[in-house]
Amino acid sequence: MLKLFQFNLRLIALCSLLLSGSCMAQNLALYCEEDRPLQFYGTDGKLTGFTIEIVQEIQKRVGNKDRIQVVPWARGLDKINNNPNTLLFSMARTPEREDAYQWIGPIMSNIYGLYAKADSNLRIHSIEEAKQLSLIGVYRNDIRDQTLTRLGFTNLDRASSNISSFKKLMMGRIPAYTDSKLGVESLAIASGYQASDVKLIFELFKSELYIAASKNTDKHIVEQWNQALEQMKQDKTFMKIEQKYRRQISPTLPATPSLKSKQ
Template sequence: MVTEQWPPFNYQEDGQLKGFSVELVQQMMAVMNSNYPINILPSMRTTRVLASRPNTLMFSLFRTPDREDKYKWIGPLVETEVYFYKRKDSNIKTDTLEDLKRLDRVGTRHAGIIVQRLRKLGFNNLDSTATSSMQIYKMLSIGRFDVAISDSDLGVMYNLDKLNIDSSTLEKIPLLIFKSELYLAANKSLPDDEVQRWQAALDRLKSNGDHQKLLDKYLNP
């Protein structure tokens, strides 16, 4: 079982593995009466190990068309949606994407799927001077950006919590930019009955409400 440093889904802090997906996978193992060690590896190495080492599982991974036939899939662990955020006391107009394109500064990452999508949509006002997601929301909170976009709602709440910024000071703009699902992926050598056992454990956590309780915990830190 391998994972990577990607808070708030999976990460290591003070020598401890933490995150929504870490806790969810641990709960799945408890349902299965199993206890596989979870190894945190550099991002590029996790997918290499997943592809090359028999009976390996990895989380959290976006299930995309180009990856579909490479692995066996267990999930979804969680659905992720990415929105713009602004300061709640801001009076800027943000009803449409065209409104956002007219703003002075839209804070975002310097690269990645979100930036690519925004550029395709015609955004020419992107400011990528922040060096991390945490800094993006810090700069938004002090007024350096008009709006910001970088992470899913879980990621935004995680960053605000680490910054000691009250989440009520920011407001989500209801214009969906990106939507996808995260999965537990398995090397294709993993037997189908083992994949089904993992899926059944996840399905049980969803049906008994434990999955939603864990999601609520991370959305309301």
């Protein structure tokens, strides 16, 4: 009887190990868009950036070797919305998205504001004043569009890309567009201009950025990634990566948040 009991215990332990191993070995689809300084190709042609290094360090700690794929944001959203075990970063966590995904993070904060041409005399002092502008350029269905719509803005000019909004601004078709402090410089260059061609006229809101996981991603994987990120913050690895990119992302870096804090 004792031998049978011991055999059953070993059998249960073996099954548990195999189950754990299957979770560990489970393939993930990892997507991001090119968005300097978070995710971009360096001069050597290799994918790099603040969040790339964060994700790669998490992968190392959890034993994941899946390749990070760079795709347009719309394609990334399609993938995460329709496939299990799919991750997309960096995504702002909003009320509209809260229940649509699982969340790994936060990894940093981002500040969004209204930008006008550098020689503009436009002055905005409140949300209500911003609502009186003739048009505000936004990237369709992203955090800017969703947040301003929720705040009651009815003057949004929705474009299929941030570049489209930037060019409309420079051509005088809209008086202002929305952008993040992180994204202004790279967007200006991608649009054929310089960051000095625009100026911030009003800060709208701040949002935390996360690695998003599809709703039907294995919850054990999400927990494992969150635990690895927390360990990185505790052993100062996260801080070392922050310091490497601090000059590029310092306007939006808060004190390193704890994953155990209220989200």
